[in-house]
Amino acid sequence: xxxxxxxxxxxxxxxxxxxxxxxxxxxxxxxxxxxxxxxxxxxxxxxxxxxxxxxxxxxxxxxxxxxxxxxxxxxxxxxxxxxxxxxxxxxxxxxxxxxxxxxxxxxxxxxxxxxxxxxxxxxxxxxxx
Numbered sequence: 294x295x296x297x298x299x300x301x302x303x304x305x306x307x308x309x310x311x312x313x314x315x316x317x318x319x320x321x322x323x324x325x326x327x328x329x330x331x332x333x334x335x336x337x338x339x340x341x342x343x344x345x346x347x348x349x350x351x352x353x354x355x356x357x358x359x360x361x362x363x364x365x366x367x368x369x370x371x372x373x374x375x376x377x378x379x380x381x382x383x384x385x386x387x388x389x390x391x392x393x394x395x396x397x398x399x400x401x402x403x404x405x406x407x408x409x410x411x412x413x414x415x416x417x418x419x420x421x422x
Contacts, residue, residue: 299385316357331392367392
């Protein structure tokens with residue numbers, strides 16, 4: 294797609310973390326707004342809207358992300374979004390590799406701390422009834 298920022302024709306304009314194709318396909322770039330130090334995007338070489346549009350391509354892309362994580366020695370979340378309700382903003386298959394560190398203060402909805410806070414919030418609401 295001509296106007297897709299993640300399509301290969303636009304890769305020269307991106308801030309690459311690793312040489313394109315280094316892991317056998319795709320590109321690994323630095324996002325515009327990283328959420329942690331070392332956050333990268335692993336983007337597909339084919340223009341599919343999201344991972345559900347091409348499961349085999351998604352499988353390959355996950356392998357690229359996994360090899361990157363292994364080679365860099367980081368602990369990370371590998372995240373993808375499917376659709377605007379799931380916070381997808383660029384409609385081209387890509388994965389976020391988000392390095393994590395103990396007490397990095399990056400909240401995810403399913404972290405134990407947030408789950409515990411939510412449990413206490415509900416308990417307090419029930420007491421007020």
